[in-house]
Amino acid sequence: MRLLHTSDWHVGRTFHGADLLADQDTVLRHLAEVVERLSVDVVLVAGDVYDRAVPSAEAVRVATAALRGLREAGAQLVITPGNHDSAARLGAFADFAEAGGLHLRTTIDSIDRPVLLEDEHGPVALYGIPYLEPDPARIALGVPEARGHTGVLTEAMRRVKADLATRGSGVRSVVLAHAFVTGGVGSESERTIAVGGVEQVPGSVFDGVDYVALGHLHGPQRLADHLRYSGSPLAYSFSEAARKSVWIVDLDEQGLAEVDRVELPVPRRLATVRGRLDDLLEDPAHDDLRECYLSATLTDPVRPVDGMRRLRARFPHAVHLDWEPEGGAGGELRYSEAVKGRTDLEIAENFLADCRGAGPGERERRLLVAALESAGRANAGLGEAVR
Template structure:
């Protein structure tokens, strides 16, 4: 996969992004409008900052078979980035289907979209030129260890093995090019990175982690997979996702990296913070107070996670919350005093008790209050009908 770009009079400027996850929902809430808005902002950054190339380091979509609406949003975003003046180098992540994402790569390349989706072509760079000479951009698609090691023809197993072999091939190609600066896109969990609740594990345990030293000798490494922007080394960074996809990311400053090169390689990396279409917030308290507390007015337009502390679980709590907080998406119940935390183990809870007693205790444990007289009558009728009532 080789592409040439005409000589520019200015040094190459790159924009590092990743983990768009187009089509993802947030606790059931559709995020396509927010995703479209923040990707539109990226096109404005390209135009304002005169970006030459946008890097997308994996997880363009949230699933291997995206919806038609998700594909539409992605296509519009890519078109706007190109219209703003940038070429795009894109690799699939663990959420994407490399085969689907890479379809029509030959045609897309003619329009400035470079889909680096094959293992066989990972050592073939997209080549750019500026006043200082060539810059080689290598895209490593997400490497599922077992299929990747077979495709790479190696015996060793695991993420470290397949990524090491991928980098060996890239460095071998780079060494054959004189005075060429280098960029690698990789979707991986590099040691030292901090995860959040919204990333899908890419293996069991810690064997998914790879050392940053694998990328030694590369001028800039654009990492994807972790959703918080992070600096592991000056040349080794995660851009993070453009939107928060879990409440654990509420404090993230979502951003992208602007990368400038000079004749010797990496010159400067600048952070550009992204707009937040809808903020995330959490609040705790009793339902009756949350519904009227004037201090919570700032939370009305936020995606909201609520923890109720009522001693008895309120009935129809989410519907009532949404009347004041229309974007409440998550509800938890932790009664004051920790009532639900003291539930007995199953064997102890049912020991020497009738079926009716077990049912009554189950209701008590679930909502923090015993069944009322009407509910007890219904339980008794159910037990009698099943032949399991008290004699």
Template structure:
């Protein structure tokens, strides 16, 4: 049996305010080509199918088209929800969609009830562990003493192994959405630190043939049988150097045979630039990133007016700008107060913090305060 391990689709996510649905559909629809080329039997999604618990209609329609293409290519699909998803919404029609080859595993009480699929060597049990919010999961699993995410996942895997023990000779795959020790995070993951414990030890997942992890957005190998596929696209500039991919997992009659990487296309590259605004918009050396999503650090000694609009005239996909003057913040402050009276500096400070200048009565009080301070200093 061949499985394609994916996760963290985050359909409906935006990138610094830019809609990504077209790019997401292009990349995710390409999974259907992998299914055909590599004769994939099952595509798994280990959490965060959507970016929001209540996705908008366009995101749902995009996801439906992608799943339909994968199914039409010949693969069955198994999905479990992550910390961004609504388990109830994803699983609401699960009993009906299973008949068409789309299996959802969303209920905590049923996490030890696998999707059973057959190949020439017999059954393969695919267990979907939905993201376990510690407090409700403790109650649902009947382990009030369990501590944090690690505690409830430990109980979940105990139940999985108990079920598997009763299925002699059955190969096994677990889908789980968690932060496992040894994984490297990026800026685009929402923290799942709850109940004081975030990391989950790799040993929690002992006893199964393959563990398809979700949550971390970079593809990572914690062991031969324990991996993160990562997100199919970059969702923060911290992921700019990641090679986005999915894992092609093969099982034979004895269990895991091997895992191969399949790289995914990049719909729009990410890049960063740093320098003075005028230099950036004029220098032809930056033509190579003109079509990239761009994050820019401006080093001008004075904050430029409307810098993002200026940048977008040259770089239409510039989406993020910071101002870090070359001389540091102190140089900025010295420039701002140079040649101004104490009264003018105070008025500008109030205006900057409050959004409006001091009224005449407030200005009079400030002048009195400065005069009093000057008398005390004499």
């Protein structure tokens, strides 16, 4: 049996305000081509199908089209919810969907009810563990003494292995789970699932099955031969510049036989650039960045006015802008130290200087004085010298 492991679609997410639905549609439709080209039997989606518990109509349309394409390409689908999904919404009409080859495992009651599929070697049991919020899950699982993610996932896997033990030695097993497993490396785009400061679970929790398809972390990762993250199909932060991919997992008569990585298309590259604004706008060396999602760090000594608008004149997909002036003052200054012994006007002037690298001009200074007087905040420190 051949499986395709994917996760963390986050359909409906934006990238620094840029709409990603078209890019998501492109990459998810490509998964159907992979299924057809490589004769994939089952697609595993390990959580976070959507980016929000209540997705928009457009996001539902894109996800539905992706699932339809995968099914039409010949694959069965097994899906579990992640921490971004609403398990109840994702699992609606699950019993009817199963008849069409879409297997939704979204409830705690279904953890030990596998999807049973067969190949020439016999049955494969695929178990879906939905994302488990520790406090409510430990009550629902009947283990009130369990603590944190490790506690509830340990009980979930106990149920999986108890069911597997009843099915005979020839049954191969696959688990889908959405969790932060120790040894995994996060990125800037995952939402924390920390509870009481502990969000990681040891990989040993998942011992005893042939393959574990993990979701939650957005980079493709191998924690052990049988324990892997597929990562998200698109980059959702500038920390994810590495090429995205899925895992193709082959099961033979004995269990896990081989795992291969298949890279996905990149609808729009990510790029970062640093320098003075005028240089970025004029240097021909940056021509190849015009079509990238761009993060720029400006090093001008004075913060440029309307920097993002000017940057987008050359780079229409610039989405993120920082300002780090060359030779800028380092170190951290306490608020009490910054205002000690200063008048309101001096504090306002220093604030402007800190924000843009230059203090106010004479006209701006007069406006500040007028604003402070209007607010009733003028004090003797303003003095006649500023009038």
